[in-house]
Amino acid sequence: MERVSIEEAMSRLGEEVTIAGWVSRVRDIGNIKFILLRDITGEIQITLKPGEAEPSLWELKLGREDVISVTGKARASEIAHRGFEFIPERISVLNRSKQPLPLDVSGHVKAELETRLNYRFMDLRTPRTRAIFKIQHELLVAFRRFLTERGYIEIQPPCIISSASEGGAELFKIPYFEKEAYLAQSPQLYKQMCAISLEKVYTVVPVWRAEKFNTPTHLNEVRQMDVEQAFADDEDVMKVLEETLAYMLDNVKRRCSKEFDTLGRTIEVPHLPLRRISYGEAIELLRSSGEEIRWGDDFTKSQETRLTSLLGEEAFFIKDWPSTLKPFYAMPHQDNPELVHAFDLIYGGIEVSSGTQRIHHPELLISQLIKKGLDPESFTHYIECFSYGAPPHAGWSIGLERLTMAVTGMSNIRECCMFPRDRDRLVP
RNA sequence: GCCCUGGUAGUAUAGUCCGGUCCAGUAUGCUCGGCUGUCACCCGAGCGGUCCCGGGUUCAAAUCCCGGCCAGGGCGCCA
Numbered sequence: 001m002e003r004v005s006i007e008e009a010m011s012r013l014g015e016e017v018t019i020a021g022w023v024s025r026v027r028d029i030g031n032i033k034f035i036l037l038r039d040i041t042g043e044i045q046i047t048l049k050p051g052e053a054e055p056s057l058w059e060l061k062l063g064r065e066d067v068i069s070v071t072g073k074a075r076a077s078e079i080a081h082r083g084f085e086f087i088p089e090r091i092s093v094l095n096r097s098k099q100p101l102p103l104d105v106s107g108h109v110k111a112e113l114e115t116r117l118n119y120r121f122m123d124l125r126t127p128r129t130r131a132i133f134k135i136q137h138e139l140l141v142a143f144r145r146f147l148t149e150r151g152y153i154e155i156q157p158p159c160i161i162s163s164a165s166e167g168g169a170e171l172f173k174i175p176y177f178e179k180e181a182y183l184a185q186s187p188q189l190y191k192q193m194c195a196i197s198l199e200k201v202y203t204v205v206p207v208w209r210a211e212k213f214n215t216p217t218h219l220n221e222v223r224q225m226d227v228e229q230a231f232a233d234d235e236d237v238m239k240v241l242e243e244t245l246a247y248m249l250d251n252v253k254r255r256c257s258k259e260f261d262t263l264g265r266t267i268e269v270p271h272l273p274l275r276r277i278s279y280g281e282a283i284e285l286l287r288s289s290g291e292e293i294r295w296g297d298d299f300t301k302s303q304e305t306r307l308t309s310l311l312g313e314e315a316f317f318i319k320d321w322p323s324t325l326k327p328f329y330a331m332p333h334q335d336n337p338e339l340v341h342a343f344d345l346i347y348g349g350i351e352v353s354s355g356t357q358r359i360h361h362p363e364l365l366i367s368q369l370i371k372k373g374l375d376p377e378s379f380t381h382y383i384e385c386f387s388y389g390a391p392p393h394a395g396w397s398i399g400l401e402r403l404t405m406a407v408t409g410m411s412n413i414r415e416c417c418m419f420p421r422d423r424d425r426l427v428p
Numbered sequence: 429g430c431c432c433u434g435g436u437a438g439u440a441u442a443g444u445c446c447g448g449u450c451c452a453g454u455a456u457g458c459u460c461g462g463c464u465g466u467c468a469c470c471c472g473a474g475c476g477g478u479c480c481c482g483g484g485u486u487c488a489a490a491u492c493c494c495g496g497c498c499a500g501g502g503c504g505c506c507a
Contacts, residue, residue, distance in 0.1 A: 029470085030463035050464075064457090081467050100438040100457050100476090108468055109456050110440055114499060169507060186507080211506050212429075218506065300503085327507035372507085412500085424498075 007041035009074045010084045019044070019086065020069035020094065022125070023062050024106065035062060037070065037086070038125075046070055047077075047085045057091055065097035065105065065125075113414060120419060120428055131259035132416060135252055136404045140204065142251035143225050143398075146244050152200040152227065157190035159183060159206065163378065170210035172220075183208035186397070187226055188329075189382055192358060195228035196390040202227045204400070214423050216412040217301060217350065219401065221421040227355075228395035234331070234341035234357040237394040238317055241345060241353060242274045245315065245398075252407060265409050268314065274345075275316040279325075282318050285310055298325055305349040319343040328372045329365065330356040331394075341394070348406030355396025362386050 004017045021039035028034075033048040048057055062068065072088040079085075102119045103111040107126045116123040123129050144154065160176065161184045171182040187205050194201045203226050210220065227244070229237055249269045253260075260266060277285070286293050286303055289310055293303065299318075308314070321342040323332060330340035341357035359365045362383050366376045376383065404416035414420040419428060 025468075027466050027469055028463090029466055032464045032466075034466055034469090036467085045467080047465080077465095079465055085465095099459095103439060104456070104468095106468070112440080112499080115439070170505090188507085209506065213505060214429095215503085215506090216501075298506095302502090325507095329507080374507095 003069065005041040006037065006039045006044045009086065010042070010044065013074050013076060013084075016071065016073055016089070018069055018071040021067070022105075023064060023066045023068060025064065026062050033058070037068070043082070044074065045080050045082065045085045046072075046088050046091075047080070048088065052087060054089065057088060060091055060093070062093075063097060063099050064101060065122075066093060067095040067097070068093050113412060117414060117420065117425065118428070124418075127262050129415075131256070131262040132404065132408050132410065133418065134259050135256050135408055136400065136416065138252045138255050139248050139403060139407065140225070140400070142248040143202075143204070143244060145251075146247040147200075147202045147227065150200070152202045152229075153198060155191060155194045155198070155201045155203045157184070157187035157194075157203055157205055172208050172210045185209055187224070189385075191226050191228040191395060192393065193385050195230050195393050195395065196360070196385060199230040199391075200227075201229075212423055215301075216414075217402065217405075219413055219417055219420050219422055222402075222417070223400040225398040225400055225403075226395065227397075228393060230391040230393040232357075232394045233392065234319065234343060234355070234394050237355055237357075237396055238276070238319070238343055239273070241355065241396050241398075242272050242315075242317075245345070245347065245353075246270065246272055248403075249407070263408055267407060270313075270315045275311060275313050276319055276343075277311070277316065278320040279318055279322065279339075280320070282307055296322055296324060301350075304346055304351060308346060308349045315345065315347040317343050317345055323368075323371075326356060328368045328374060329358050331359050332364075332368070343396075345396075345398075347403070348409070350402055350406045352403045352406055353396050353398040355394065357392070357394040360386050360390045360392050
């Protein structure tokens with residue numbers, strides 16, 4: 001089948017071409033009939049007029065979402081709203097759609113998120129959902145391009161791991177021949193192993209958390225965009241992070257203007273450097289605004305939103321966290337070991353990224369593990385990496401779905417994951 | 429795991445507070461008919477509902493009560 005896109009057909013007026021797509025709508029006015037045909041590039045009106053169209057074409061009964069191919073010619077038309085119409089010679093039905101449809105693809109009749117997720121394949125035909133995932137795609141493309149151009153290489157960490165090597169989060173246990181294995185909660189160990197030899201690395205990987213959370217900002221399977229860099233401290237990688245974010249936002253702003261229109265949204269690329277406040281300052285700021293929060297508490301979602309408005313910043317860093325709130329491998333401050341070289345990036349009121357400078361000395365790592373109540377014995381492999389010339393290094397991780405939420409303005413993370421996995425949802 | 433709110437044709441929603449006039453209304457959809465330029469075409473007729481499931485109260489339950497399941501939100505958990 002020699003098929004051209006609808007977009008291309010509109011640039012080849014008067015030429016016989018074959019287009020194919022989904023029937024969005026049929027308007028039968030009596031002796032004249034319009035079929036609105038949609039493909040991924042756009043929509044065109046197919047016009048059937050007496051004297052112009054083969055009589056056999058009139059007998060075709062077409063329903064919404066039927067898939068057809070049409071051979072004919074596009075022409076400019078002042079009467080058609082889009083300025084073009086398509087005069088068919090032949091129409092063939094490639095596949096019929098059952099009726100009625102489980103949701104309105106045109107987006108005029110609302111459907112609940114649950115219904116949309118149950119019929120996600122079809123929800124992906126709605127302008128709104130398409131816009132979200134086009135934006136997500138452009139974020140990813142920009143992430144990879146920015147880092148690749150700066151000499152980072154993409155690494156491929158395993159997703160099946162041998163043990164809960166980092167403690168903390170609950171993992172999904174899976175059988176692995178005669179052993180037990182787990183789905184990775186993070187590529188942490190692997191990106192560090194790569195960075196201490198390859199210096200500048202990044203990865204995009206799915207990770208799994210077995211917590212039974214049930215919130216609009218958590219999923220049990222998410223995708224992380226990670227960077228790890230040798231000869232770098234927390235400040236160095238914060239700079240990389242803000243530059244990466246600005247690059248991604250600029251890219252998406254330029255390439256997705258149509259999609260942002262669809263979502264009724266405008267975005268601004270924040271000016272660099274982003275504001276940096278310490279954990280302690282954030283606590284003080286919240287307390288002075290009447291929030292009840294104590295040193296050592298983590299910020300709730302609403303407190304993160306509060307901070308965003310108190311600071312008047314769309315994006316900012318919170319750094320210098322208490323070691324109790326961050327993982328064991330976070331590098332403690334030399335002058336105050338209660339604080340670690342760790343940071344969170346808040347964007348659009350959502351924690352989209354966090355990172356740390358990592359401990360690269362085995363002895364310090366062991367003492368931090370003990371402080372956290374973890375057994376250094378079970379981290380032997382991890383600790384060993386730093387015994388053979390491991391440079392200082394640091395890194396961070398952006399949650400792809402979280403970032404997409406912030407950029408698209410969605411309030412439920414499930415909107416930003418094509419096939420979300422949560423406490424109750426395992427299909428489709 | 430806890431708290432709040434909800435579950436009504438394919439989809440979305442009204443009705444629930446204060447039980448009867450609701451054998452459930454509206455929009456959209458679907459089917460059929462009419463219409464020569466529509467733009468979510470229009471007009472007419474029709475179709476489509478175990479009112480989430482189970483139990484209870486009552487002469488009478490979509491409506492009140494109890495339990496369950498599911499959904500949305502808030503919390504907890506989330507190195």
